[in-house]
Amino acid sequence: MTTKVTSCKLQVASKNLLRFISGRGFLFLSLVTCHLLLTSCGFHLRGAVxxxxxxxxxxxxxxxxxxxxxxxxxxxxxxxxxxxxxxxxxxxxxxxxxxxxxxxxxxxxxxxxxxxxxxxxxxxxxxxxxxxxxxxxxxxxxxxxxxxxxxxxxxxxxxxxxxxxxxxxxxxxxxxxxxxxxxxxxxxxxxxxxxxx
Known part of the structure; x- marks a missing residue:
């Protein structure tokens, strides 16, 4: 019973993740990743000191x-x-x-x-x-x-x-x-x- 409930929760979670990634979530996730990569290497926009x-x-x-x-x-x-x-x-x-x-x-x-x-x-x-x-x-x-x-x-x-x-x-x-x-x-x-x- 516990494994059946856990697998149902995983299926629901994976469906929600797929919906998130296929919609605007992918764009958001990409922007956050780019921001983190650029700021971690010390990049700043011109003019920003x-x-x-x-x-x-x-x-x-x-x-x-x-x-x-x-x-x-x-x-x-x-x-x-x-x-x-x-x-x-x-x-x-x-x-x-x-x-x-x-x-x-x-x-x-x-x-x-x-x-x-x-x-x-x-x-x-x-x-x-x-x-x-x-x-x-x-x-x-x-x-x-x-x-x-x-x-x-x-x-x-x-x-x-x-x-x-x-x-x-x-x-x-x-x-x-x-x-x-x-x-x-x-x-x-x-x-x-x-x-x-």
Missing amino acids: TLPPQMERTQLLGVDARSALAAEITAALEDAGVRVVAGDATAQLVISGERQARRLLSVGSTGRASEYEITYQFSFELRAPAEATAAGAKPAAVVLVPQQSVSLNRDYSFDPDNVLGKGDEESLLVREMRSFAVRQMLVRLQAALRQSQ
């Missing part, structure tokens, strides 16, 4: 909190799941040397500028906040990622008859370069911290 727990609460130093660079870094960190805090941080991201420059590349036949190169750069360093000591000595912060620079160059053609339009184009180009430089910084931080673990 996963920062380690040491950066869970990061303090941004060395840059004006109202600047475009600070806003871009804050947004990128928050997109990566990091809380940007003013104090009680697990890490300190120190930004320095932000600079943008424009250099003449070529002159047209009329002697007027026809092409410029824009350079955008800044340096960054990641530190673990210093722990207070009982002796009262000023503790040194531990450097997690040594200072590195991100530098980008772009050229663009310049039309002296459309100065206003080219000024807008240059501003847009600088914004895109800033965004790409911040993205590059996060990828470098992710790689450096993964290597140190």
Whole structure:
């Protein structure tokens, strides 16, 4: 009797499994399997940066909190799941040397500028906040990622008859370069911290 009940349960279970696999269940099962395979090998969609727990609460130093660079870094960190805090941080991201420059590349036949190169750069360093000591000595912060620079160059053609339009184009180009430089910084931080673990 027990074997008959068990075999009936197995038949019902196998029928349910076949119905599941033949319907939308197969698609669901395939998607779950693909997701597990891709995430297990470390694959992430472009733009997705996963920062380690040491950066869970990061303090941004060395840059004006109202600047475009600070806003871009804050947004990128928050997109990566990091809380940007003013104090009680697990890490300190120190930004320095932000600079943008424009250099003449070529002159047209009329002697007027026809092409410029824009350079955008800044340096960054990641530190673990210093722990207070009982002796009262000023503790040194531990450097997690040594200072590195991100530098980008772009050229663009310049039309002296459309100065206003080219000024807008240059501003847009600088914004895109800033965004790409911040993205590059996060990828470098992710790689450096993964290597140190």
